[in-house]
Amino acid sequence: MTLAEGTGVADAARAVLDAADPAAKVKAARAAARALRAGRLAARFDTPMPDRPARPDSPELLPPGRMPKRGRGGSLRGRIALLHAIAHIEWVAIDLAFDMAGRFGGRFPPAFAADWFRVGAEEAMHFALLQRRLRAFGSHYGALPAHDGLWEAAAATTGDPxxxxxxxxxxxxxxxxxxxxxxxxQCEAAGDSATARVLTRILNDEIGHVGIGTAWFQYACESSGLDPVDQWKKQVERHVPGAVKPPFNDSARGAAGLTRDYYAAIAMPGGARHTVNTECGGLDPHSLE
Known part of the structure; x- marks a missing residue:
């Protein structure tokens, strides 16, 4: 996929959000990021982002309470379900990154859109890697139901970067x-080094993504004379109350600039929802949503 010279940044972002087919979305994300890096996109943000991105016919999107239980122990079904859940998170993350750039890029310096286009391309790469692992197990993205918690959590913030x-x-x-x-x-303990390598790559990239978000959040707050830590606590309590739960990976969060000053004071006791239900995944990936 090649974007024409002079295509606007928001137009390129919208093209990603409008792509329903998984392969087409991955190609659109990569093409948009390449075009912006090459200086082929105009700094125009006059194209609106959709209320909801295009979605394929599958996976079926269910309310969180209706999601089926995943297999336990050494079952192939459990491993596929884990990978499918993470693939869905990465799929939605592609749209979230390009929506961030297309919806809010005109309010920030040019580096803002460049950062989120890069994040979106990396999320597309993560999705492709997970899709490859699913196919190695005889499955594919869309074979199981999923839920739309990530997008729904972001929908209430469409007017406020x-x-x-x-x-x-x-x-x-x-x-x-x-x-x-x-x-x-747990993947390594189960002998699934291929999946462990994919998840390690994703983890390392996500530290950078959280770091980009934290840096731009601090920029936006300081540009408006707001204290970043106080403002973050107010936004979280308003939009996702109870979502910040231990245990925390303080090292990775700190590497991303998300220090305990932000989250310790509003962390809910009791820990994240843990579900030991797959061969190589001890934590329920839906706790990300």
Missing amino acids: VARLAVVPMVLEARGLDVTPTMIA
């Missing part, structure tokens, strides 16, 4: 920093 930055990278994506190391360790 400070709120969106607080919620998506600094809460929802930061959760991945907490739960992924346990999944990696």
